[in-house]
Amino acid sequence: MKLTDFDYHLPQQQIANYPAKRRDHSRLLVYDRKTGQIWHKRFYDVVEFFDPDDFLVVNTTRVLKARLFGSKTKTGGKFELLLLRELEQGVWESLVKPGRGMNAGVELSFGEFPVGAEVVDVHADGSRTLRFHPPEKVYDLMEAQGIIPLPPYIQRQPEDSDYERYQTVYNRYWGSVAAPTAGLHFTPEILQNLKRKGIEIAEIILDIGWGTFQPIRVDDPRKHQIEFERYRIEPETALKIKELRGQNKNLVAVGTTSVRALESWYKQTDGSLEPISRDTDLFIYPPYQFKLVDKLITNFHLPKSTLLMLVSAFAGRENILRIYSEAVAEGYRFFSYGDSMMIL
Structure with missing residues (x-):
């Protein structure tokens, strides 16, 4: 085959x-x-x-409204995040771009929303494990700021519909x-x-x-x-x-x-x-x-x-x-x- x-x-x-x-x-x-x-x-x-x-x-x-945008807490560098899978409450397998500098220990912020995250692991395939705090607020963050992730072959940004x-x-x-x-x-x-x-x-x-x-x-x-x-x-x-x-x-x-x-x-x-x-x-x-x-x-x-x-x-x-x-x-x-x- x-x-x-x-x-x-x-x-x-x-x-x-x-x-x-x-x-x-x-x-x-x-x-x-x-x-x-x-x-x-x-x-x-x-x-x-x-x-x-x-x-x-x-x-x-x-x-999920799994696409999120934020910044590194210390440097202010912008990033885009795709939450892939919840491993346990508040811990998510994720894709981050740009990936450069997204090392273990980096703290992430999401504007004025009272949720933060930390990179706890970097994997060989380029994905990251993130730990959110407080852990129970991740879904609230997605509801407030998240964007629905359309497939990559749909050549446009999501619309209200x-x-x-x-x-x-x-x-x-x-x-x-x-x-x-x-x-x-x-x-x-x-x-x-x-x-x-x-x-x-x-x-x-x-x-x-x-x-x-x-x-x-x-x-x-x-x-x-x-x-x-x-x-x-x-x-x-x-x-x-x-x-x-x-x-x-x-x-x-x-x-x-x-x-x-x-x-x-x-x-x-x-x-x-x-x-x-x-x-x-x-x-x-x-x-x-x-x-x-x-x-x-x-x-x-x-x-x-x-x-x-x-x-x-x-x-x-x-x-x-x-x-x-x-x-x-x-x-x-x-x-x-x-x-x-x-x-x-």
Whole structure:
């Protein structure tokens, strides 16, 4: 397997810099793995592709306002900060730029806001561990001064609308630096229509890290190390999914983050599906035998990316590349704010 096996051509103008005017008006490509049939629809049509024996699993993580600006307390030197992951209360793995001079012991300030931070460790990958004081005020700082971190391929600064549109309508728990983008197309009306059809919905949490945007830098993707991300399956959700699977219901996962959490859950509990809160670095690529996920709703992913490899494992690499080629020809919009596909 080579990294170039997962490449495709995408015109720059088909990278979506803004979402569709309405969430459910994004386009929807539906692919049936059994028949090879493809439908071109809008996302508001998605309900008709659910069978009565399906159930839905969504990732309810919320995107942090994780970009912060401040100054070194002693010198006044300005910096930009991206909080990546909370290691314990008040202690965060972070990216800082400029990194020069950001050594252990450096104190940081955030204007008049009554929160400070200290660099406590510098890592080989350039990230820093920061300790905030008082530790319980970090989320207040983000709420007051933070900026939502849009993906690097969106060539603009965040606008007011992004604080709504770069979150799912069912977000509940702070923790991510990127959105579970397949969920951005859902509206309260679609969720209600699914429930009316008898489709049950289970909620899980995987906090998405910056590693989701990290390119693979080795020719053999199997040598790539994916970054750890934290996921949680609460007792009520674990019981619900086990009961539905016991009734031979089909699990429809919303997004690659839900897939990684679910498949990690199966692996890390040896199939017992007990409640769990753990880190995962599961990297899914062909060939992979899926244990829990039967159907998938996802966006269109970057060439040579770990996410493209996951959907290739689910639907077949040649099938995915053929579908992507058709989507490009049909003018679909790609990546986080782009269109969606459903794989049956």
